[in-house]
Amino acid sequence: MKRNVGIVIVSHSPDIARGTADMVRQMVGEKVPLAWCGGDPGGGLGTSVEAIIAAIQKAWSEKGVAILVDLGGAETNSEMAVEMLSEERRERVVVCNAPIVEGAVMAATEASAGSSLDQVRQTAEEMRPA
Protein backbone atom coordinates (compact mmCIF):
# COMPACT_ATOMS: atom_id res chain seq x y z
CA MET A 1 0.00 0.00 0.00
CA LYS A 2 1.26 3.47 -0.90
CA ARG A 3 1.59 5.49 2.29
CA ASN A 4 1.21 9.02 0.95
CA VAL A 5 -1.57 10.90 -0.78
CA GLY A 6 -1.11 10.89 -4.56
CA ILE A 7 -0.96 14.03 -6.69
CA VAL A 8 -2.42 14.39 -10.18
CA ILE A 9 -1.65 17.42 -12.37
CA VAL A 10 -4.16 18.27 -15.12
CA SER A 11 -3.38 21.05 -17.57
CA HIS A 12 -4.70 22.01 -20.99
CA SER A 13 -1.09 21.82 -22.12
CA PRO A 14 0.92 18.59 -21.78
CA ASP A 15 4.07 20.74 -21.54
CA ILE A 16 2.73 22.61 -18.50
CA ALA A 17 1.54 19.39 -16.85
CA ARG A 18 4.86 17.63 -17.42
CA GLY A 19 6.85 20.71 -16.38
CA THR A 20 4.85 21.05 -13.18
CA ALA A 21 5.38 17.36 -12.44
CA ASP A 22 9.14 17.82 -13.01
CA MET A 23 9.18 20.65 -10.46
CA VAL A 24 7.30 18.53 -7.93
CA ARG A 25 9.73 15.64 -8.41
CA GLN A 26 12.75 17.88 -8.04
CA MET A 27 11.44 19.68 -4.97
CA VAL A 28 9.67 16.85 -3.19
CA GLY A 29 11.34 13.70 -4.48
CA GLU A 30 9.91 10.25 -5.04
CA LYS A 31 7.91 9.85 -1.83
CA VAL A 32 4.63 10.90 -3.40
CA PRO A 33 2.72 9.00 -6.12
CA LEU A 34 2.52 11.47 -9.00
CA ALA A 35 0.88 11.51 -12.42
CA TRP A 36 0.07 14.18 -14.97
CA CYS A 37 -1.95 14.59 -18.12
CA GLY A 38 -2.61 17.35 -20.62
CA GLY A 39 -4.17 17.76 -24.03
CA ASP A 40 -7.62 16.95 -25.39
CA PRO A 41 -8.70 13.61 -26.92
CA GLY A 42 -7.66 14.92 -30.36
CA GLY A 43 -4.14 15.87 -29.27
CA GLY A 44 -4.80 19.64 -29.14
CA LEU A 45 -4.77 21.91 -26.10
CA GLY A 46 -7.46 20.82 -23.65
CA THR A 47 -8.19 18.02 -21.22
CA SER A 48 -9.49 14.48 -21.57
CA VAL A 49 -11.64 12.66 -19.04
CA GLU A 50 -10.16 9.35 -20.12
CA ALA A 51 -6.59 10.60 -19.57
CA ILE A 52 -7.54 12.08 -16.19
CA ILE A 53 -9.04 8.76 -15.05
CA ALA A 54 -5.85 6.99 -16.14
CA ALA A 55 -3.70 9.52 -14.24
CA ILE A 56 -5.79 9.06 -11.08
CA GLN A 57 -5.34 5.29 -11.29
CA LYS A 58 -1.60 5.71 -11.85
CA ALA A 59 -1.16 8.00 -8.82
CA TRP A 60 -3.61 5.97 -6.73
CA SER A 61 -2.93 5.71 -3.02
CA GLU A 62 -5.10 4.23 -0.30
CA LYS A 63 -4.89 7.67 1.36
CA GLY A 64 -6.45 9.28 -1.68
CA VAL A 65 -5.50 11.54 -4.56
CA ALA A 66 -5.43 15.35 -4.83
CA ILE A 67 -5.89 16.84 -8.31
CA LEU A 68 -4.46 20.20 -9.34
CA VAL A 69 -5.92 21.86 -12.44
CA ASP A 70 -5.30 24.96 -14.51
CA LEU A 71 -8.38 26.47 -16.21
CA GLY A 72 -12.16 25.85 -16.15
CA GLY A 73 -12.42 22.89 -18.51
CA ALA A 74 -9.69 21.05 -16.61
CA GLU A 75 -11.72 21.42 -13.42
CA THR A 76 -15.01 20.35 -15.01
CA ASN A 77 -13.38 17.39 -16.73
CA SER A 78 -11.60 16.37 -13.50
CA GLU A 79 -14.86 16.43 -11.55
CA MET A 80 -16.46 14.34 -14.29
CA ALA A 81 -13.54 11.88 -14.13
CA VAL A 82 -13.91 11.55 -10.35
CA GLU A 83 -17.59 10.73 -10.75
CA MET A 84 -16.76 7.95 -13.17
CA LEU A 85 -14.50 6.17 -10.67
CA SER A 86 -15.74 3.28 -8.56
CA GLU A 87 -17.76 4.37 -5.57
CA GLU A 88 -15.12 3.53 -2.99
CA ARG A 89 -12.42 5.44 -4.88
CA ARG A 90 -14.62 8.43 -5.68
CA GLU A 91 -14.78 9.37 -1.98
CA ARG A 92 -11.02 9.63 -1.81
CA VAL A 93 -10.27 12.03 -4.65
CA VAL A 94 -10.46 15.84 -4.41
CA VAL A 95 -10.02 18.61 -6.96
CA CYS A 96 -8.10 21.43 -5.26
CA ASN A 97 -9.03 25.05 -5.79
CA ALA A 98 -5.45 26.29 -6.10
CA PRO A 99 -3.01 27.55 -8.73
CA ILE A 100 -1.57 24.57 -10.57
CA VAL A 101 2.19 25.00 -10.05
CA GLU A 102 2.25 26.39 -6.52
CA GLY A 103 -0.64 24.16 -5.51
CA ALA A 104 1.03 21.01 -6.82
CA VAL A 105 4.33 21.73 -5.07
CA MET A 106 2.62 22.60 -1.78
CA ALA A 107 0.24 19.64 -1.97
CA ALA A 108 3.11 17.25 -2.68
CA THR A 109 5.20 18.70 0.14
CA GLU A 110 2.31 18.19 2.55
CA ALA A 111 1.62 14.71 1.17
CA SER A 112 5.27 13.69 1.55
CA ALA A 113 4.93 14.24 5.31
CA GLY A 114 2.24 11.55 5.42
CA SER A 115 -0.63 14.02 5.85
CA SER A 116 -4.27 13.20 5.23
CA LEU A 117 -6.07 14.08 2.01
CA ASP A 118 -7.88 16.90 3.81
CA GLN A 119 -4.62 18.41 5.03
CA VAL A 120 -3.07 18.13 1.58
CA ARG A 121 -6.01 19.91 0.03
CA GLN A 122 -5.99 22.64 2.68
CA THR A 123 -2.31 23.32 2.21
CA ALA A 124 -2.73 23.54 -1.57
CA GLU A 125 -5.71 25.83 -1.23
CA GLU A 126 -3.77 28.23 1.00
CA MET A 127 -1.98 29.18 -2.23
CA ARG A 128 -5.23 30.43 -3.69
CA PRO A 129 -5.10 34.16 -4.46
CA ALA A 130 -7.18 36.11 -1.93
Next chain:
Amino acid sequence: MTVDARLQKMLIETVAQQVIAHADELTRLDQAIGDGDHGINMRRGFEAVLSELPVLSEKSLPEALKAIGTKLVMTVGGASGPLYGTLFLGLGRALPVELSGTAIAEALASAIDAVKARGKSDVGQKTMLDVLAPVLEEVRSDPHPLPERLRAVAVAAAEATIPMKAIRGRASFLGERSIGHMDPGARSTALMVEAIADVMEGKT
Protein backbone atom coordinates in the same frame (compact mmCIF):
# COMPACT_ATOMS: atom_id res chain seq x y z
CA MET B 1 -45.76 7.42 -27.19
CA THR B 2 -42.46 5.68 -27.94
CA VAL B 3 -39.63 6.52 -30.28
CA ASP B 4 -39.03 3.67 -32.74
CA ALA B 5 -35.56 2.73 -33.96
CA ARG B 6 -35.98 4.56 -37.25
CA LEU B 7 -37.03 7.84 -35.65
CA GLN B 8 -34.35 7.50 -33.01
CA LYS B 9 -31.69 7.03 -35.67
CA MET B 10 -32.96 10.08 -37.49
CA LEU B 11 -32.93 12.20 -34.31
CA ILE B 12 -29.38 11.25 -33.39
CA GLU B 13 -28.15 11.63 -36.95
CA THR B 14 -29.82 15.01 -37.51
CA VAL B 15 -28.61 16.49 -34.23
CA ALA B 16 -25.06 15.24 -34.84
CA GLN B 17 -24.94 16.44 -38.42
CA GLN B 18 -26.35 19.83 -37.48
CA VAL B 19 -23.60 20.33 -34.89
CA ILE B 20 -20.90 19.09 -37.28
CA ALA B 21 -22.18 21.31 -40.10
CA HIS B 22 -21.94 24.38 -37.86
CA ALA B 23 -18.60 23.51 -36.24
CA ASP B 24 -16.73 26.38 -37.91
CA GLU B 25 -19.36 28.87 -36.79
CA LEU B 26 -19.16 27.57 -33.20
CA THR B 27 -15.38 27.89 -33.28
CA ARG B 28 -15.64 31.47 -34.55
CA LEU B 29 -18.02 32.36 -31.72
CA ASP B 30 -15.65 30.74 -29.24
CA GLN B 31 -12.65 32.59 -30.67
CA ALA B 32 -14.40 35.85 -29.83
CA ILE B 33 -14.94 35.15 -26.13
CA GLY B 34 -13.49 31.75 -25.24
CA ASP B 35 -10.54 29.63 -26.26
CA GLY B 36 -11.70 28.97 -29.79
CA ASP B 37 -12.14 25.22 -29.69
CA HIS B 38 -15.88 24.72 -29.18
CA GLY B 39 -16.62 23.75 -32.78
CA ILE B 40 -13.55 21.53 -33.06
CA ASN B 41 -14.42 19.75 -29.82
CA MET B 42 -18.10 19.33 -30.61
CA ARG B 43 -17.34 18.03 -34.11
CA ARG B 44 -14.99 15.41 -32.67
CA GLY B 45 -17.64 14.36 -30.13
CA PHE B 46 -20.53 14.10 -32.54
CA GLU B 47 -18.43 12.35 -35.18
CA ALA B 48 -17.72 9.75 -32.49
CA VAL B 49 -21.47 9.54 -31.84
CA LEU B 50 -22.20 9.09 -35.56
CA SER B 51 -19.64 6.31 -35.80
CA GLU B 52 -21.81 4.30 -33.40
CA LEU B 53 -25.13 5.20 -34.98
CA PRO B 54 -26.23 1.61 -35.77
CA VAL B 55 -25.63 0.46 -32.17
CA LEU B 56 -27.22 3.61 -30.73
CA SER B 57 -30.35 3.20 -32.88
CA GLU B 58 -30.96 -0.29 -31.52
CA LYS B 59 -30.90 0.74 -27.86
CA SER B 60 -33.93 2.08 -25.99
CA LEU B 61 -34.02 5.88 -26.07
CA PRO B 62 -32.89 6.30 -22.44
CA GLU B 63 -30.01 3.85 -22.96
CA ALA B 64 -29.01 5.55 -26.22
CA LEU B 65 -28.98 8.96 -24.50
CA LYS B 66 -26.76 7.62 -21.74
CA ALA B 67 -24.39 6.08 -24.28
CA ILE B 68 -24.23 9.40 -26.17
CA GLY B 69 -23.51 11.23 -22.91
CA THR B 70 -20.63 8.91 -22.06
CA LYS B 71 -19.27 9.20 -25.60
CA LEU B 72 -19.32 13.01 -25.42
CA VAL B 73 -17.61 13.00 -22.02
CA MET B 74 -14.83 10.81 -23.37
CA THR B 75 -14.27 12.47 -26.74
CA VAL B 76 -15.20 16.16 -26.65
CA GLY B 77 -12.64 17.57 -24.19
CA GLY B 78 -12.90 21.18 -23.07
CA ALA B 79 -15.64 22.09 -20.62
CA SER B 80 -18.34 21.27 -23.15
CA GLY B 81 -17.60 17.51 -22.97
CA PRO B 82 -18.67 17.06 -19.36
CA LEU B 83 -21.43 19.67 -19.70
CA TYR B 84 -23.11 18.11 -22.74
CA GLY B 85 -22.23 14.66 -21.43
CA THR B 86 -24.05 15.49 -18.20
CA LEU B 87 -27.06 16.81 -20.15
CA PHE B 88 -27.42 13.61 -22.20
CA LEU B 89 -26.64 11.31 -19.25
CA GLY B 90 -29.21 13.21 -17.19
CA LEU B 91 -31.87 12.88 -19.88
CA GLY B 92 -31.12 9.18 -20.26
CA ARG B 93 -31.34 8.58 -16.52
CA ALA B 94 -34.63 10.45 -16.13
CA LEU B 95 -36.57 9.55 -19.28
CA PRO B 96 -38.94 6.58 -19.19
CA VAL B 97 -39.12 4.32 -22.27
CA GLU B 98 -42.79 5.24 -22.61
CA LEU B 99 -42.68 8.97 -23.38
CA SER B 100 -45.16 11.72 -22.64
CA GLY B 101 -44.90 15.49 -22.82
CA THR B 102 -44.83 15.65 -19.03
CA ALA B 103 -42.16 12.97 -18.77
CA ILE B 104 -39.98 14.84 -21.27
CA ALA B 105 -40.38 18.09 -19.32
CA GLU B 106 -39.50 16.37 -16.04
CA ALA B 107 -36.47 14.64 -17.54
CA LEU B 108 -35.26 17.86 -19.12
CA ALA B 109 -35.70 19.67 -15.81
CA SER B 110 -33.59 17.13 -13.93
CA ALA B 111 -30.94 17.07 -16.67
CA ILE B 112 -30.74 20.87 -16.55
CA ASP B 113 -30.25 20.72 -12.77
CA ALA B 114 -27.38 18.28 -13.33
CA VAL B 115 -25.79 20.66 -15.86
CA LYS B 116 -26.14 23.55 -13.38
CA ALA B 117 -24.37 21.50 -10.72
CA ARG B 118 -21.63 20.36 -13.12
CA GLY B 119 -20.94 23.88 -14.37
CA LYS B 120 -21.60 25.56 -10.99
CA SER B 121 -23.69 27.92 -13.03
CA ASP B 122 -27.24 29.17 -13.45
CA VAL B 123 -29.50 30.95 -15.89
CA GLY B 124 -28.38 34.47 -16.84
CA GLN B 125 -24.64 33.76 -16.92
CA LYS B 126 -24.27 33.55 -20.70
CA THR B 127 -24.18 29.77 -21.08
CA MET B 128 -26.08 26.86 -22.65
CA LEU B 129 -28.44 27.09 -19.66
CA ASP B 130 -29.83 30.31 -21.12
CA VAL B 131 -31.23 28.27 -24.01
CA LEU B 132 -32.13 25.13 -22.07
CA ALA B 133 -34.25 26.97 -19.48
CA PRO B 134 -36.60 28.75 -21.94
CA VAL B 135 -36.91 25.54 -23.99
CA LEU B 136 -37.95 23.74 -20.80
CA GLU B 137 -40.51 26.47 -20.07
CA GLU B 138 -41.92 26.00 -23.54
CA VAL B 139 -42.20 22.22 -23.12
CA ARG B 140 -43.75 22.70 -19.69
CA SER B 141 -46.37 25.17 -20.85
CA ASP B 142 -47.27 23.01 -23.82
CA PRO B 143 -46.50 19.27 -23.54
CA HIS B 144 -46.89 18.98 -27.34
CA PRO B 145 -45.14 22.11 -28.55
CA LEU B 146 -45.11 22.95 -32.22
CA PRO B 147 -41.66 22.48 -33.72
CA GLU B 148 -41.58 26.03 -35.05
CA ARG B 149 -42.32 27.31 -31.54
CA LEU B 150 -39.44 25.28 -30.08
CA ARG B 151 -37.11 26.49 -32.79
CA ALA B 152 -38.12 30.13 -32.32
CA VAL B 153 -37.66 29.94 -28.53
CA ALA B 154 -34.20 28.35 -28.87
CA VAL B 155 -32.95 30.77 -31.53
CA ALA B 156 -34.24 33.82 -29.63
CA ALA B 157 -32.74 32.53 -26.38
CA ALA B 158 -29.31 32.06 -27.98
CA GLU B 159 -29.49 35.58 -29.40
CA ALA B 160 -30.47 36.89 -25.98
CA THR B 161 -27.01 35.83 -24.72
CA ILE B 162 -25.36 38.49 -26.93
CA PRO B 163 -25.85 41.40 -24.48
CA MET B 164 -25.12 39.21 -21.42
CA LYS B 165 -21.91 39.42 -19.43
CA ALA B 166 -20.20 36.05 -18.90
CA ILE B 167 -19.83 34.94 -15.29
CA ARG B 168 -18.61 31.38 -15.84
CA GLY B 169 -15.95 29.77 -17.99
CA ARG B 170 -13.15 31.27 -20.02
CA ALA B 171 -15.40 34.07 -21.30
CA SER B 172 -15.74 35.41 -17.76
CA PHE B 173 -12.05 36.47 -17.86
CA LEU B 174 -13.11 39.04 -20.45
CA GLY B 175 -15.69 40.60 -18.11
CA GLU B 176 -17.41 43.48 -19.87
CA ARG B 177 -15.71 42.56 -23.15
CA SER B 178 -17.76 39.34 -23.31
CA ILE B 179 -20.78 41.57 -23.96
CA GLY B 180 -21.78 41.79 -27.62
CA HIS B 181 -21.00 38.19 -28.63
CA MET B 182 -23.31 35.21 -28.71
CA ASP B 183 -22.32 32.46 -26.29
CA PRO B 184 -21.01 29.46 -28.28
CA GLY B 185 -22.60 26.96 -25.88
CA ALA B 186 -25.97 28.69 -26.18
CA ARG B 187 -25.60 28.50 -29.96
CA SER B 188 -24.73 24.79 -29.98
CA THR B 189 -27.69 24.03 -27.73
CA ALA B 190 -30.01 26.03 -30.02
CA LEU B 191 -28.62 24.09 -33.01
CA MET B 192 -29.60 20.81 -31.35
CA VAL B 193 -33.11 22.07 -30.61
CA GLU B 194 -33.42 23.27 -34.21
CA ALA B 195 -32.38 19.81 -35.43
CA ILE B 196 -35.00 18.14 -33.22
CA ALA B 197 -37.63 20.57 -34.56
CA ASP B 198 -36.57 19.66 -38.12
CA VAL B 199 -37.15 15.97 -37.39
CA MET B 200 -40.52 16.73 -35.78
CA GLU B 201 -41.53 18.61 -38.92
CA GLY B 202 -40.38 15.76 -41.13
CA LYS B 203 -37.87 18.04 -42.85
CA THR B 204 -35.10 15.47 -42.89
